[in-house]
Amino acid sequence: MSTKNIEEKQYLLRFKCDTKSHLTVLDHDVCMTQCPEKFCTVFCPAEVYKWEGKRMQVGYEGCHECGSCRIGCPYQNIKWEYPKGGHGIVFRLA
Template identity: 50%
Template sequence: MGDIKNKVNIDDKLFLNTYNADTISHLIIKDQAVCADCKDKPCTELCPARVYEHKDDKITVGFEGCLECGACRIACPHDNIDWNYPRGGFGIQFRLA
């Protein structure tokens, strides 16, 4: 039996990162009506930072905590997310330890 490695808690790892949040979102829902008709809402499940939330029959975007991985734009089956990198000097700064 090999060594048992410590399990990594994603929330603990995310806590190490720092953010310089912009006042302008780099993540835009193109059409909320498209999201309302989306049955599974995969953006709310796939985003590792939980940026997207289904609340009050709308998708809300907490762009300030975005990891800039781009998973949301791939996950949206309707191409309904306008994804860009944050403006220069803004966004996430990764810390690995």
């Protein structure tokens, strides 16, 4: 079947998850007080970021490691590292 939403898309992927997040929101207050749009929750291609009313939930386990959130956050509020060697997303095809 052809996927119809992001949950189905993410389900196609293989991840070798690290126990520690490679993505860190530096200051959740910045998201709350300065960023009404919460851009990262919109453009992140894996829906890693979810706003939970008071803080940003970071589902790093499903990250594609594209780097968009680091570049796209208007407040440079995301610390972005690579997952530990051999961890994170494992593309099998393209």
